[in-house]
Amino acid sequence: MKLQLALDLVNIPEAKEVVKEVQDYIDIVEIGTPVVINEGLRAVKEIKEAFPSLQVLADLKIMDAGAYEVMKASEAGADIITVLGATDDSTIKGAVEEAKKNGKQILVDMINVKDLEQRAKEVDALGVDYICVHTGYDLQAAGESPFEQLNTIKRVVKNAKTAVAGGIKLATLPQVIEAKPDLIIVGGGITGQDDKRAMAAEMKQLIGAGA
Numbered sequence: 001m002k003l004q005l006a007l008d009l010v011n012i013p014e015a016k017e018v019v020k021e022v023q024d025y026i027d028i029v030e031i032g033t034p035v036v037i038n039e040g041l042r043a044v045k046e047i048k049e050a051f052p053s054l055q056v057l058a059d060l061k062i063m064d065a066g067a068y069e070v071m072k073a074s075e076a077g078a079d080i081i082t083v084l085g086a087t088d089d090s091t092i093k094g095a096v097e098e099a100k101k102n103g104k105q106i107l108v109d110m111i112n113v114k115d116l117e118q119r120a121k122e123v124d125a126l127g128v129d130y131i132c133v134h135t136g137y138d139l140q141a142a143g144e145s146p147f148e149q150l151n152t153i154k155r156v157v158k159n160a161k162t163a164v165a166g167g168i169k170l171a172t173l174p175q176v177i178e179a180k181p182d183l184i185i186v187g188g189g190i191t192g193q194d195d196k197r198a199m200a201a202e203m204k205q206l207i208g209a210g211a
C-alpha cells in the first residue's frame with residue numbers, strides 16, 4: 001500500500017515547502033487539478049525536478065484528447081496521469097497507449113460514475129494501471145465518503161491496482177487500510193494539519209503496519 005499526498009490549494013513555492021516537510025513518508029506527490037489550473041504543467045515539472053526520487057502524479061482528470069494530454073504531462077515529468085472513468089473508452093485507450101510509449105502510468109478516477117461495478121470492469125479491461133474511487137469535495141461536503149465504493153472495486157477489478165481518495169483522515173484511515181487498496185490518497189488530512197510531517201509519519205506507520 002502506497003501513500004499519495006494530494007496538493008490542491010497551494011502555489012508552486014508552497015507545494016515545495018509541504019513536500020519538503022513530508023517527503024520521507026510519502027510515495028507519490030499529486031499535483032492537484034486546481035494547482036494545474038492555476039500554475040500549469042510547470043508545477044509538475046518543478047516538483048519532479050525538486051524531488052526526483054518521488055513519483056509525481058498530474059491530476060489532469062482528462063476527459064478528451066487522452067493521448068495529447070498524456071503526452072504533455074509526460075513531457076513535464078509526470079509519472080502518473082489521471083483520466084476520468086466517465087469518459088469514452090477511446091480517450092482512455094489513447095491515454096494508455098501514450099503512457100506506455102513514455103513509460104508512464106494511467107490512473108482512472110471513477111468520480112461520479114453511476115454504475116461503478118460495470119464501468120470498473122470495462123475500464124479494467126483497457127489496460128489502465130490504477131482504478132481509483134473518489135468522493136470529490138462537493139460530495140464530501142454533503143457527507144459522502146468513498147469507503148463503500150472501495151469495497152466494490154476491490155471485488156470486481158482483476159488487473160489494475162486499486163486506489164481511494166476523498167476526505168481520508170487519520171480517524172478513517174484504519175477502515176481504508178482494512179480494505180487493502182494499493183494506493184491511499186490523502187490531501188486535507190495531511191495539509192490541514194499544523195504538523196504535517198508528524199501526521200504523514202503516523203499515517204505511513206499505520207499503512208506499513210496494515211500492509
Ligand SMILES: O=C(CO)[C@H](O)[C@H](O)COP(=O)(O)O
Nearest residue numbers: 006165166167168186187188
Ligand atoms: O482530487 C481531489 C479533489 O478533486 C483531491 O486531491 C482528493 O480528493 C484528495 O484530497 P482530500 O483528501 O482533501 O479529499
